Amino acid sequence: MSKLVERFGPDERFPHMTMAICFILLAVSGMGLFSKDLSFLTAVMGGPFIAKWLHLVAGSVFACCNLYFIFRWRSCMKIKEHDIAWLKEGGGLFSRGAHGKLPPSGRFNGGQKVLFRVTMSLGLLLAVTGLFIWFPKILPKALMAWLYPLHALLALGLMTTMLAHIYMAIWFVPGSFRSMWGDGMVEEAWMKYHHRKYYDYKTTE
Ligand code: HEM
Numbered sequence: 553m554s555k556l557v558e559r560f561g562p563d564e565r566f567p568h569m570t571m572a573i574c575f576i577l578l579a580v581s582g583m584g585l586f587s588k589d590l591s592f593l594t595a596v597m598g599g600p601f602i603a604k605w606l607h608l609v610a611g612s613v614f615a616c617c618n619l620y621f622i623f624r625w626r627s628c629m630k631i632k633e634h635d636i637a638w639l640k641e642g643g644g645l646f647s648r649g650a651h652g653k654l655p656p657s658g659r660f661n662g663g664q665k666v667l668f669r670v671t672m673s674l675g676l677l678l679a680v681t682g683l684f685i686w687f688p689k690i691l692p693k694a695l696m697a698w699l700y701p702l703h704a705l706l707a708l709g710l711m712t713t714m715l716a717h718i719y720m721a722i723w724f725v726p727g728s729f730r731s732m733w734g735d736g737m738v739e740e741a742w743m744k745y746h747h748r749k750y751y752d753y754k755t756t757e
Contacts, residue, residue, distance in 0.1 A: 554739040557754070559731035564624065568732055571617035575714065577610040582707055608686060615679035622672055628659045629669075634749065635662035656748030667717060674710040681706065 581603040584593030594603035637655040639662040644654050681703040684691055722729050727742045744751045
């Protein structure tokens with residue numbers, strides 16, 4: 553077995569885990585509160601009253617995690633020239649097996665950097681629209697009527713993005729699950745293959 557190297561530290565794994573748990577609670581309670589046809593989801597949580605409070609608490613924690621990651625990863629998520637080249641190659645998505653021939657990536661590849669921007673923007677927009685729904689007297693009634701469907705649409709966007717993220721993280725890129733949900737380690741060969749620039753930087757610093 554090849555040597556192990558750390559990909560994510562506890563200061564990244566635990567906030568990500570918290571964010572993921574909050575996301576699941578938010579999605580289940582949110583869908584249950586949104587549609588009568590899905591109200592069985594709130595029943596699972598102990599009724600609409602508990603589901604609503606859970607939604608507010610999980611939403612607040614989720615928004616804090618979003619802000620934390622924007623701050624924590626602000627420098628390593630900058631899009632650089634090699635990321636553009638990586639994105640132009642479609643990240644090897646349509647040529648599985650040719651991954652090794654892609655322009656080398658830093659700590660995150662172009663796709664992860666795009667995903668970061670999409671999830672963090674949707675997360676923050678959900679938090680802002682959610683805050684106005686929580687305190688409905690701030691905005692005029694006419695605007696509020698638009699806010700509910702907008703909040704639901706943003707949530708739908710985030711849930712769809714998350715399905716793709718979870719698929720990529722668990723099945724499409726073997727070895728990556730452990731780095732975020734396990735002990736944070738990956739095999740040296742994995743790091744060299746997927747994040748060559750970061751590997752070179754780490755091994756020569
Ligand atoms: C719910 C189950 C989730 C699973 C199983 C999961 C899994 C993972 C894994 C394995 C990684 C590390 C990928 C790597 O090795 O590079 C990762 C990274 C990341 N996760 Fe998640 N995640 C989940 C939820 C979320 C949520 C709710 C968000 C934000 C709304 C999120 C945002 C991110 C971001 C921005 C990264 C760094 C970029 C990337 O790797 O795509 N994740 N996740």
